[in-house]
Amino acid sequence: MTTWTGQKRPRLEAAQQRRRTGRDGATISVKPIRIFGDPVLRTPADPVTDFDAELRRLVKDLTDTMLDAPGVGLAAPQIGVGLRVFTYHVDDQLGHLINPSLDLSPDEETDDEGCLSFPGLVFPVERAYGVVAKGFNMHGEPVTLEGSGHLARCVQHETDHLDGVLFIDRLDPVARKLAMKEIREAQWWGEPALQVKISPHRTWGKAF
Numbered sequence: 001m002t003t004w005t006g007q008k009r010p011r012l013e014a015a016q017q018r019r020r021t022g023r024d025g026a027t028i029s030v031k032p033i034r035i036f037g038d039p040v041l042r043t044p045a046d047p048v049t050d051f052d053a054e055l056r057r058l059v060k061d062l063t064d065t066m067l068d069a070p071g072v073g074l075a076a077p078q079i080g081v082g083l084r085v086f087t088y089h090v091d092d093q094l095g096h097l098i099n100p101s102l103d104l105s106p107d108e109e110t111d112d113e114g115c116l117s118f119p120g121l122v123f124p125v126e127r128a129y130g131v132v133a134k135g136f137n138m139h140g141e142p143v144t145l146e147g148s149g150h151l152a153r154c155v156q157h158e159t160d161h162l163d164g165v166l167f168i169d170r171l172d173p174v175a176r177k178l179a180m181k182e183i184r185e186a187q188w189w190g191e192p193a194l195q196v197k198i199s200p201h202r203t204w205g206k207a208f
Helices: 055-067 149-160 173-185
Strands: 018-021 027-030 073-075 083-089 093-106 106-114 118-128 130-137 142-148
Touching: 018 073, 027 055, 055 073, 055 083, 055 093, 073 149, 083 149, 093 149, 106 149, 118 149, 118 173, 130 149, 142 149
Parallel strands: none
Antiparallel strands: 018 027, 073 083, 083 093, 093 130, 106 118, 130 142
């Protein structure tokens, strides 16, 4: 669940999902976004093994929630589902990736980065400038996503979420200390955690 400087903070809803109708008449399903402190964000996600209707609903829920927030990326653990799935919306490119594996460029860049699970928090993070991400779409078809700059940053950020890694973990000690100070002073700090949804899918053991 990535967002960037200048975007509004996500809504902190009650546990119930919200359903409404979009401009095209389709039903939109918006899930509450899990906030730092919820244990699901520190739990490595399980690989997807069943490419079924439930998975397609998950991709739709992630997409609707990401666009509503708004954010440029959202990982399944951020809505309480422990599966290796994320969605992205960068430079008008909208998509999703399942069971990603990344090949990172040696070149790196530092840029401001935030997260929908840390409302209002933005810090510079160093990441690889380019990425080639391989995985699957919701129909089980192989997909390769190649990008640089913001797209590469988003893919790395969301894949981190699937491994229980948060962007504050990539800050240097001084910046991390400042980030934790801002978190403790934030209005959302101390919000009660929602119940984690247990995946019904068979897993392969250790996740990414």
